[in-house]
Amino acid sequence: MSTLLEVSGVSVTFDGFRAINNLSIAIGEPELRAVIGPNGAGKTTFMDIVTGKTRPDTGKVLWGERSIDLLKLSESQIAKAGVGRKFQKPTVFEDQSVHDNLAMALKNKRGPFSVLIWKAAESDRARIVELAEEIGLSDRLAHRAGDLSHGQKQWLEIGMLLAQDPRLLLVDEPAAGMTPAEREHTTDLLKRAAKTRAVVVIEHDMEFIRRLECRVTVLHEGAVLAEGSLDHVTKNQQVIDVYLGR
Numbered sequence: 001m002s003t004l005l006e007v008s009g010v011s012v013t014f015d016g017f018r019a020i021n022n023l024s025i026a027i028g029e030p031e032l033r034a035v036i037g038p039n040g041a042g043k044t045t046f047m048d049i050v051t052g053k054t055r056p057d058t059g060k061v062l063w064g065e066r067s068i069d070l071l072k073l074s075e076s077q078i079a080k081a082g083v084g085r086k087f088q089k090p091t092v093f094e095d096q097s098v099h100d101n102l103a104m105a106l107k108n109k110r111g112p113f114s115v116l117i118w119k120a121a122e123s124d125r126a127r128i129v130e131l132a133e134e135i136g137l138s139d140r141l142a143h144r145a146g147d148l149s150h151g152q153k154q155w156l157e158i159g160m161l162l163a164q165d166p167r168l169l170l171v172d173e174p175a176a177g178m179t180p181a182e183r184e185h186t187t188d189l190l191k192r193a194a195k196t197r198a199v200v201v202i203e204h205d206m207e208f209i210r211r212l213e214c215r216v217t218v219l220h221e222g223a224v225l226a227e228g229s230l231d232h233v234t235k236n237q238q239v240i241d242v243y244l245g246r
């Protein structure tokens with residue numbers, strides 16, 4: 001596993017309040033990583049920094065084998081470099097079918113002219129079938145996305161992000177509002193996706209994290225409080241004091 005993303009010594013201050021405080025995190029490729037921590041710990045801001053939405057005051061964010069400085073890129077350049085982000089609320093095109101949502105995501109990746117090339121369209125069809133299988137919606141391809149359950153919409157959106165082939169997928173609280181069966185399916189989906197890319201998941205649901213069976217980073221007051229296996233970090237007294245014991 002080589003390092004794909006290296007955040008080092010990053011700090012962010014909002015109106016005099018230090019939300020991120022000398023934060024350093026490295027993510028490998030491939031890797032599945034869970035990021036946990038109390039409300040306000042800086043989890044979302046960490047993702048905002050990686051995607052270019054929030055600019056840090058100090059520190060470095062390096063990307064890929066050529067150590068590209070992400071802080072010099074715009075949000076859209078960072079997305080093009082291979083960073084995909086899934087927000088908490090699903091944002092699919094409700095009036096379009098599952099198939100068409102995935103097809104649009106593929107077209108987005110290739111640019112407007114790809115639709116003119118028949119061969120590309122042919123390979124798109126195969127890729128759509130493959131993506132639908134990967135997210136467990138093979139039997140819903142013709143259904144309107146708006147008719148899907150909350151969990152299925154989340155999977156569709158993950159599928160739309162996977163269609164863009166991100167090297168790093170950032171996922172914010174995927175389990176929120178899901179049924180236990182949907183949660184289980186989501187952990188399987190993320191574990192599979194992380195076999196060939198980096199996937200970072202912010203989540204509060206500890207059962208969900210346990211099922212991910214991955215390295216866990218605990219944030220507190222904008223810095224890493226503990227890192228390691230879930231068993232390792234949940235035994236840490238500081239983690240118990242600031243997060244688990246609350």
Ligand SMILES: Nc1ncnc2c1ncn2[C@@H]1O[C@H](COP(=O)(O)OP(=O)(O)OP(=O)(O)O)[C@@H](O)[C@H]1O
Pocket residue numbers: 014015019037038039040041042043044045046
């Ligand atoms: N744009 C902003 N302006 C001012 N303060 C902000 C801004 N964004 C975040 N903060 C503050 O920075 C801190 C970190 O917030 P962040 O949303 O990153 O935490 P979090 O760990 O994701 O929390 P939660 O689990 O509640 O989502 C919080 O105290 C928050 O109020």
